[in-house]
Amino acid sequence: MANLHFHYGVMSSSKSAALIINAYNFHRNGTAVEVIKPSFDNRFGIQKIVSRIGLECEANAMPSLEKYTANPNTNVILVDEVQFFTESDIDKLVHIADQQNKIVMCYGLMVDSNEKIFPASRRLIEVGAKLHRMDSTCQINGCMKxxxxxxxxxxxxRVIRAGDQFALGDSNYKSVCRAHYNELYHNIKQKTK
Ligand SMILES: [Zn+2]
Structure with a gap:
C-alpha cells in the first residue's frame, strides 16, 4: 500500500468532508491519527477543520512543518489544505512517511485561479504520491462537465486574472470546467452545436 497520498480536487469537491470521515473511521478502528493543517499567522495551535456539510474535527495548525515531529504512536497523518505548505514541507512529509513509517494522506487543490499548479502540489507529484482525484461538476448554470x-x-x-495564490476562503471563487474557464478567463467561446 502506498504510504503517501494526495487527494486533490477543486473547491467544493468534499475534500475536507472526506478527510474528517477518514479521521473518524481511523479513530473507530483504533488507528492513531494526527490531523494537521497550515496556519497563516506563524502560530501553532489547535484549530478546526469544518466541511461545508457541517462535519468538523480538530487539527493542529502550524505555519510550517520544519519543526513538526509526529507522535511515535501515530499511524496515520492527515493533512488538510496541503497546497499552502511549501515544497520543503512536502519533503518533510516524505521523510515522515518513509523514515518514520507513517501513512501520510494529503488533501488539497492542484491549481490556482490562474491555472497554475501550487508548488506543494507539484512536489507531491514529483515525489510519487499516489494521486486520487475527487470529482465534482462545474458550478456555472446547469453545466454538467x-x-x-x-x-x-x-x-x-468580474473575473480576477492576476489573483493572489494565497487568498483565503472561497466566497469569491467558483469551481468550473475547462471550457467555462477558457470562455470566462481567456474569452475563448465554446463551440455550440
Ligand atoms: Zn462548465
Missing part, C-alpha cells in the same frame, strides 16, 4: 479549474470573482462579478 467535470470541474477542473477555479475562477476568482471580485465583488462586481
Amino acid at each position: 467535470l470541474a477542473t479549474h477555479h475562477l476568482r470573482f471580485d465583488g462586481t462579478g
Whole structure:
C-alpha cells in the first residue's frame, strides 16, 4: 500500500468532508491519527477543520512543518489544505512517511485561479504520491462537465486574472470546467452545436 497520498480536487469537491470521515473511521478502528493543517499567522495551535456539510474535527495548525515531529504512536497523518505548505514541507512529509513509517494522506487543490499548479502540489507529484482525484461538476448554470479549474470573482462579478495564490476562503471563487474557464478567463467561446 502506498504510504503517501494526495487527494486533490477543486473547491467544493468534499475534500475536507472526506478527510474528517477518514479521521473518524481511523479513530473507530483504533488507528492513531494526527490531523494537521497550515496556519497563516506563524502560530501553532489547535484549530478546526469544518466541511461545508457541517462535519468538523480538530487539527493542529502550524505555519510550517520544519519543526513538526509526529507522535511515535501515530499511524496515520492527515493533512488538510496541503497546497499552502511549501515544497520543503512536502519533503518533510516524505521523510515522515518513509523514515518514520507513517501513512501520510494529503488533501488539497492542484491549481490556482490562474491555472497554475501550487508548488506543494507539484512536489507531491514529483515525489510519487499516489494521486486520487475527487470529482465534482462545474458550478456555472446547469453545466454538467467535470470541474477542473477555479475562477476568482471580485465583488462586481468580474473575473480576477492576476489573483493572489494565497487568498483565503472561497466566497469569491467558483469551481468550473475547462471550457467555462477558457470562455470566462481567456474569452475563448465554446463551440455550440
Ligand atoms: Zn462548465
